[in-house]
Amino acid sequence: GDSVTQMEGPVTLSEEAFLTINCTYTATGYPSLFWYVQYPGEGLQLLLKATKADDKGSNKGFEATYRKETTSFHLEKGSVQVSDSAVYFCALRGTDSWGKLQFGAGTQVVVTP
Amino acid sequence: DTGVSQDPRHKITKRGQNVTFRCDPISEHNRLYWYRQTLGQGPEFLTYFQNEAQLEKSRLLSDRFSAERPKGSFSTLEIQRTEQGDSAMYLCASSFPEGDATDTQYFGPGTRLTVL
Numbered sequence: 001g002d003s004v005t006q007m008e009g010p011v012t013l014s015e016e017a018f019l020t021i022n023c024t025y026t027a028t029g030y031p032s033l034f035w036y037v038q039y040p041g042e043g044l045q046l047l048l049k050a051t052k053a054d055d056k057g058s059n060k061g062f063e064a065t066y067r068k069e070t071t072s073f074h075l076e077k078g079s080v081q082v083s084d085s086a087v088y089f090c091a092l093r094g095t096d097s098w099g100k101l102q103f104g105a106g107t108q109v110v111v112t113p
Numbered sequence: 114d115t116g117v118s119q120d121p122r123h124k125i126t127k128r129g130q131n132v133t134f135r136c137d138p139i140s141e142h143n144r145l146y147w148y149r150q151t152l153g154q155g156p157e158f159l160t161y162f163q164n165e166a167q168l169e170k171s172r173l174l175s176d177r178f179s180a181e182r183p184k185g186s187f188s189t190l191e192i193q194r195t196e197q198g199d200s201a202m203y204l205c206a207s208s209f210p211e212g213d214a215t216d217t218q219y220f221g222p223g224t225r226l227t228v229l
Contacts (some may be wrong), residue, residue, distance in 0.1 A: 004155075006182070034135030036220075042222070043116075043117075043204075043220045043222045044156070044204070044206075044220040044222065045220070046217050046218070048217075049217070051213055062201075088153050089156075091155070097169060098162065099144065099146055099158070099163075099168060099169045100158040100169060100171070101146075101148075101156070101158060102158070102219060103155030103156050104155050105153065105154050105155050106155050107152070
């Protein structure tokens with residue numbers, strides 16, 4: 001079945017550092033890929049998405065490119081802020097389901113001043 | 114606030130009791146989803162409605178679990194004869210079909226269930 005694997009946290013960074021969170025997936029066909037973020041005390045929010053190979057999703061300075069050849073969707077941000085401290089979830093929706101999102105385990109990011 | 118709302122936010126119950134959670138989606142959204150999230154893990158899909166029709170159910174949804182969306186608006190998730198393993202955060206999400214057929218799911222704050 002479909003699955004998502006993302007790097008374990010916590011990832012601890014200083015403000016203005018470069019952030020990468022690795023995400024790889026297993027799925028048949030061409031799934032849609034997502035990054036969700038959960039800030040402390042808040043619900044899950046969609047950060048960005050990509051629906052086909054080579055698409056780049058971007059939002060709030062974060063980017064991720066759908067790489068079919070490496071089955072990856074790594075999240076990057078060039079200069080993090082303390083306010084980016086959160087848990088980040090990579091997710092996919094497979095071609096056999098209109099409803100189900102398959103999530104990774106999440107990666108906690110801690111940004112220190 | 115017109116986001117997805119869930120009630121209650123917290124529920125503590127004793128093993129063997131029944132519990133029911135409610136989800137109110139964003140008003141124009143015809144799709145509604147339930148997920149379960151345990152500590153340190155990502156959400157796991159439970160079930161999905163389009164309007165009042167339950168279109169997909171996970172194997173995680175044992176016969177002790179039942180979900181309804183009788184009028185295509187709010188939804189309820191009932192757990193009968195709760196077990197300690199049911200302790201988790203129960204998340205609801207809703208969406209409306211978008212042009213690229215990849216609708217964005219908007220999540221509520223969740224209901225945290227603790228089974229003693």
